[in-house]
Amino acid sequence: MPATIALPAELVARIDRVGQSHILAAYDRLTDAERASLLAQLQSLNLEEIPSLIESYVRHKPSFTLPAGLQPAPYFPNNPAASQRSWDQAGARARGLELINSGKVACFTVAGGQGTRLGYDGPKGCYPAGGVSRKPLFQLFAEQIAAWSRRSGHVIPWYIMTSPLNHDATVAFFTRHNFFGLPAESIMCFQQGVMPSFDMTTGRVLMSSPSEIATNPDGHGGSIAALHKSGAITDMKRRGITTLSYFQVDNATVRVIDPAFIGLHSSPADSSAEMSSKMIPKAYPEEKLGLFCSSGGRIEVIEYSDLPMELQRERMPDGSLRFLAGSIAVHVMGVAFVERLATDPAFSLPFHRAEKKVPCIDPATGARIDPAAPNGIKLERFVFDALPLCRASIVYETDRIEEFAPIKNASGVDSPESCTKLQTLRAARWLRSVGIDVPLNDAGEPDCTIEISASTALEPSDLSSARLPRTVPRGSSLVL
16 A cells, blocks of 8 residues: 655755755655654654754864863761761751651652663663662662652652653553552653754764664753653642652662752752752762862862863862762752753753764665764753752762662673672661671671661661561571
């Protein structure tokens, strides 16, 4: 049967005006299904911005200029009684709990990634990350949310940003697991946007096939627009949510809700409750963490690849790194601030340029191209670029063992093995704080593998009322 979906003349004119007529080179040979798919892709893209993107990011490679007067960002120390910038932990926690218990806090997970680097075929949030139980990342977060919902007396909503790569698989996973015991209506999954990938020589939009534009997710900074476009912000306002606890899907030990952090963020004396961040002290200068810095009174994150290494190696008189505060992609965001960013063009986030190998076709011949070297430019936005747009912002230091066990690589640093080790170190610390004996090896590390479920404890003080063994057997693998 011949194809019947005609090509709109207005769309042809728009594509011609932006110099991308090759996108339609094979249109006459496509089936109706292929035509419909390509037209839907085109309608989802902002075609008119393509020339300026090519000019700014393809023909010219943006150069990073170090902001004038750059200083390390001030931060609230993990120890509230520290000699520098002490703070009222009890008061901050009380403010945070008031917001949580009044139903004004929701969780937001950025979960658009696949488990490819882990050798896992599926959404990264489905990856088995429990150190002993092998519970998937989504379940580890769901159990925390369930525990906080029970404590607060309110169902805490959970917003999850997926990508076109994994949206259907993510939704199916939650459905198959009965939403891990959470009410289905309290979980909202929505897709982030995509950007076309560009040929780094010609600036032409790359094609994955004659009927498909090569695209890439628009980065975690795309979450701002996606929250608005998906209706998530409207849903939050309907529920009375004012505050979002933001975290990324690959951090197995993140505290999905932290009352003290939320309270610090919402303190009128310290922040305008727009966007605040957690940091950990960098372990060594070359550690690949973005750094919280201050310029002109504004907090911003400078990527580790952009900050000169001589600055990253500077030391304080006590030997600590001068630029110390490493970003772990954990934030608290005001819903009103997110809405302003999403709807006011004056607050749009910049793009970042990445040179990548992008499989594509030759649009003239349809021949497949599998590049051996980078051939494409991908553009994405980073959510931390919203920080300088805040009227005020705070940075709060957390503990690496307590809250940073990312799974990014199949082995080595930030791997499943290192994640399991950090889960055990945290569990051992918590157990020893309530007098439970944990065996150690010759290196002084736990000689066992331990995982503490969120249904047992969200923090060490919860263990005092839990039914636990007085001693952990040496060499054991234990879920409590």
